[in-house]
Amino acid sequence: MPTGGKADWLALRLRQAIADGRLAVGSRLPPTRVLAAELRVSRGVVTEAYRRLTEDGHVEGRRRGGTVVVAAPAVPPLAPTGTRPFRRPLTVTGDTVDRAVPGARFTTGSTADRAMPGALFDGEPGADVFDALRAIRVRVDFTPGQPDLAAFPRAAWLRAERAVLAELSADNLGYGDPRGAPRLRRAVAGWLARSRGIRVEPEEVLIVAGTAQALTLLHPVLRADGIDGVAVEDPGSLGTRQHLRNGDLATPPVPVDDGGVRVDALRATGARAVLLTPAHQFPTGVVTSGERRRELLRWAQDGGLILEDDYDAEHRYDRPPVPALRALLADRVCYMGSVSKLLAPALRIGWMVPPPRYRDALTDAKRFTDLGNAVLPQLVLARLMESGDLERHLRLLRGRHSRRRDAMIDAVAEHLPGAIVHGAAAGLHLTVTYTPQVPDTELAAAALARGVKCQPLSWHRQLPGRPGLVLGYAAGPPGVIAEGVAALGEALRELA
Numbered sequence: 001m002p003t004g005g006k007a008d009w010l011a012l013r014l015r016q017a018i019a020d021g022r023l024a025v026g027s028r029l030p031p032t033r034v035l036a037a038e039l040r041v042s043r044g045v046v047t048e049a050y051r052r053l054t055e056d057g058h059v060e061g062r063r064r065g066g067t068v069v070v071a072a073p074a075v076p077p078l079a080p081t082g083t084r085p086f087r088r089p090l091t092v093t094g095d096t097v098d099r100a101v102p103g104a105r106f107t108t109g110s111t112a113d114r115a116m117p118g119a120l121f122d123g124e125p126g127a128d129v130f131d132a133l134r135a136i137r138v139r140v141d142f143t144p145g146q147p148d149l150a151a152f153p154r155a156a157w158l159r160a161e162r163a164v165l166a167e168l169s170a171d172n173l174g175y176g177d178p179r180g181a182p183r184l185r186r187a188v189a190g191w192l193a194r195s196r197g198i199r200v201e202p203e204e205v206l207i208v209a210g211t212a213q214a215l216t217l218l219h220p221v222l223r224a225d226g227i228d229g230v231a232v233e234d235p236g237s238l239g240t241r242q243h244l245r246n247g248d249l250a251t252p253p254v255p256v257d258d259g260g261v262r263v264d265a266l267r268a269t270g271a272r273a274v275l276l277t278p279a280h281q282f283p284t285g286v287v288t289s290g291e292r293r294r295e296l297l298r299w300a301q302d303g304g305l306i307l308e309d310d311y312d313a314e315h316r317y318d319r320p321p322v323p324a325l326r327a328l329l330a331d332r333v334c335y336m337g338s339v340s341k342l343l344a345p346a347l348r349i350g351w352m353v354p355p356p357r358y359r360d361a362l363t364d365a366k367r368f369t370d371l372g373n374a375v376l377p378q379l380v381l382a383r384l385m386e387s388g389d390l391e392r393h394l395r396l397l398r399g400r401h402s403r404r405r406d407a408m409i410d411a412v413a414e415h416l417p418g419a420i421v422h423g424a425a426a427g428l429h430l431t432v433t434y435t436p437q438v439p440d441t442e443l444a445a446a447a448l449a450r451g452v453k454c455q456p457l458s459w460h461r462q463l464p465g466r467p468g469l470v471l472g473y474a475a476g477p478p479g480v481i482a483e484g485v486a487a488l489g490e491a492l493r494e495l496a
Contacts, residue, residue, distance in 0.1 A: 007048035008040055012479045014049065016139075018058050018069055018150075029067040031058065043143060056477050057151040070154065120448070121441040125459050127242055139451035140484030144283065144429035144472040145341060148400065152344050153384075153393045160383040164376070172375060180207025181378040182350070187385035188351050195314055197323040198335065200353050206362055207373050210350040210370075211309055213241055214336045217365040218307070219247030221274035221358055222273060230307065231271035235460040237282050238310065240275060253462040256281055258304030263295040272304040279313040279322055283431045283460050283470045285423010286291070287322055296325065300332035305355070307334050312341045314394055315474075316426040317402045331355050339381065341428060342394065349373060349381055370407050374435070397474075401428065406473065407478035415489030433455060433468035437496035440467035446491035452484045 032050065036043040050067050060070050070368045120132060133143070155494045166390035169442040172246070181186065185202040192198040208214045222230070229250030232241055256260050260281060266274055276296075278288035300306050302336070308325050328337035338350030354362050364374065384390040405424060412419055412432055422431040444451040447454055447469075457468035469488070473481055 006045045007052065008479055010041075010045060010049040011052045011477075012483075014053060015056070015058060015382055015477060015480065023069050025069055027069045028065070029069070030082050036055075037419040052477075054487040056344065064186040067469040069122060090097070092154045103193045121445040121456065123240060123402045127246070128158060129459075130239060133455075134451065136448065136453065138448070140480055140487070141451065141475060142452065142454040142469075142471040142473070142484055144455060144470045144476070146472050146475045147341050147344065147428060148397070148474050149344055149395075151397060151400065153389065154386060156389040156393065157380060160380045160387065160389065161376075164339060164379045164383055167380070172379070174371045176375040176378075179363055179466075180205065180373060181375050181382065184378040184382040184385075186353075191385050191390075192324075192337075192353070196321070196337075197327045198308065198353065198449060199327070200330075204240065204353055204356075204359070205412070206352045206354065206359070206366060208352055208366065209348040209370070209373055210313065210340055210345070211336045212239075213348075213369075214350060214352045215240065215243040217369065218334070218358075219244075219249065220248065221361045222305075224361065225307070225358075227272050229271050229273070231266055231269050231274040232462075233276060233281060234463045235283055235465065236275075236461045237277070237309075241462075244275070251462075253369075255288060255408065255463060256284055258286060260286055260292040261296070263292060263299055266290050266296075266299060272303065273307060275309060276325070277309050277311060278325055279310055280316075280423065280426045282309075282311065283423070283429065283457065285425065285427060285429075285431060287319075287425070293325065293328070297329050297332075298301075300329055305332060305334065305350065308336065310335065310337045312427045313337075314342055315398065315401060315428055317398060318403065318425040326353060331357075334358065342390070342397075343381075347375060347377060348382070401474050402455075404473045404478055404481060405430070408473040409482045411482045412483035415486045416492065428474040429470055429472040430469055431470050433457070433466045434492060438467060438492060440469060442468065442495055443488070445469070447488050450487040450491060452491075454488070 002182075014023065014029070015346065023029075026056075030038070030047040032043050033052065036046045039046070050059065050061075054061065054067075058069065059067050061067050082173075111267050184201065184207055185205040188201045188205050189200050189205070192200060208217065227249075229252060231254050232244070232251045233256045235252035235256065236253070252268060252269075252271055254266045254274065254491060260278060260279050261274070275286070278293070278296075296306065304328075306325055310324055313321065313324070324335060326333040330357065334355060335353040336350065339347055340350070352362065381390075391424065408430055409421055409424060412421055412430075416432065416434060419432050420435040423428060424435065440458050444454055444456040454472075455468055455470045457465070460470065478483070
């Protein structure tokens with residue numbers, strides 16, 4: 001047992017056991033008195049560790065039912081390549097917890113596992129690169145854009161689902177409106193008015209299976225309008241670029257500076273459409289300035305189309321929200337959002353607010369793609385929005401994410417001296433650029449070999465630029481974040 005930070009140590013070990021599935025959902029933790037005696041620590045240490053797990057959403061107290069695991073397990077950890085000092089993780093059997101064994105060592109997994117890190121970061125990333133990266137098991141996951149899935153509001157969702165089923169008529173179990181359930185379209189219209197300053201009628205909202213499907217539906221509609229390419233921010237999302245190219249649309253890059261996308265460079269591309277993340281640019285975190293917004297609106301009024309990806313605008317900490325571009329120029333902006341960063345990507349629920357001239361064509365595209373999203377989850381989400389539960393959940397997340405962001409910033413300052421942190425005021429990730437000219441793909445591969453997953457900044461570039469890493473902080477508690485950033489620092493020092 002470490003002599004200092006005993007509650008930190010115990011909380012971290014229990015989180016790891018939950019993350020890799022050894023403590024499954026529904027498992028009951030040992031009583032604090034029993035575990036304290038087994039570990040030979042004060043009962044206060046165990047009580048504090050349990051309190052932290054409760055705040056993180058990993059466990060909940062159920063009075064006579066004890067302290068029960070409520071967080072879903074993450075993918076089990078993959079042992080990093082090579083050997084390194086390792087304390088044997090906790091195992092819980094009945095009311096006992098095995099103590100750590102200092103000095104024990106462990107070795108690599110299979111040959112396929114060892115070969116994966118180098119192969120992933122060699123050459124240009126392929127269409128399946130994110131699938132491959134998700135499949136790799138790690139100790140620390142800094143994947144950007146990944147929310148805290150353990151914080152999913154299970155109790156509120158179940159309450160809403162029971163209420164929906166109790167009042168659901170038989171007619172609602174048939175095929176739905178391809179535009180989306182009217183109740184959810186009304187709720188989304190209200191949500192956008194409250195949170196993003198967008199005034200729309202429910203009839204203007206189209207429910208889709210996330211922003212990825214929104215882009216897919218746009219492919220034929222844009223080409224029918226004579227648009228064969230969509231300019232993109234640089235750096236900008238690799239995944240978005242892949243979706244556009246899959247629809248045979250060119251993606252000319254437009255540089256991003258401290259004011260946002262450079263409109264002079266956008267005009268120089270000759271593109272008639274551009275995809276932007278103006279509220280919190282991915283991955284730099286830049287907020288498009290007022291002057292740059294005015295330039296963009298003038299460009300759009302001259303015949304341009306803006307695809308606005310409002311992917312994580314609800315997550316803000318140190319500044320008031322900026323209005324969506326859709327609120328300023330409805331006829332030239334196609335707005336897209338989803339609950340993937342707010343609740344969970346698994347729900348596959350998002351929305352579009354297209355310009356009027358595209359509305360019918362996009363409705364047809366949605367109809368012939370899948371006849372519309374599943375109705376029951378739409379109605380449950382609508383009830384969460386109507387009841388205020390979704391806003392309460394967002395307030396909880398803001399406090400939690402702010403603490404985790406601060407933990408990452410502190411860890412970067414300690415373990416990556418000289419590194420620059422970008423985009424800290426909002427969102428679920430930070431971009432970190434560093435001084436040694438080590439290729440960021442090499443650093444990401446070295447980090448993965450140490451059991452830390454992240455994305456190199458160069459994946460999200462088409463133009464040359466400084467090396468860096470894109471680090472998501474929402475999904476891990478502060479102790480795990482500090483551990484992961486320390487491993488990044490070790491990797492960078494070895495490569496420099």
